[in-house]
Amino acid sequence: MVKTKTIFTCQNCGYQSPKWLGKCPDCNSWNSFVEEDYTAPCAKSKERKALYKDEPVLLKDVEIKEAGRLKTGLGELDRVLGGGIVAGSVV
Numbered sequence: 832m833v834k835t836k837t838i839f840t841c842q843n844c845g846y847q848s849p850k851w852l853g854k855c856p857d858c859n860s861w862n863s864f865v866e867e868d869y870t871a872p873c874a875k876s877k878e879r880k881a882l883y884k885d886e887p888v889l890l891k892d893v894e895i896k897e898a899g900r901l902k903t904g905l906g907e908l909d910r911v912l913g914g915g916i917v918a919g920s921v922v
């Protein structure tokens with residue numbers, strides 16, 4: 832069973848409050864709050880997926896982008912670093 836919550840929304844400006852308010856603190860209008868059903872943004876997995884676009888990815892599907900490497904001119908150092916220094920990295 833899904834527990835439904837209610838929230839009070841100002842019909843004038845859209846300000847929301849968990850309690851009924853006589854005067855809206857945002858737009859100062861009186862008696863503008865109406866009780867509405869409230870569903871938490873993360874209540875359903877479909878809505879959660881819409882919120883977080885980055886989803887887990889299998890390791891085999893991870894894209895490996897080859898970073899540009901800066902050759903030092905020292906053959907052994909370039910070999911140890913995997914082809915040179917990666918731009919923006921510290922070694």
Ligand SMILES: [Zn+2]
Pocket residue numbers: 841842843844845846855856857858859860863
């Ligand atoms: Zn308001």
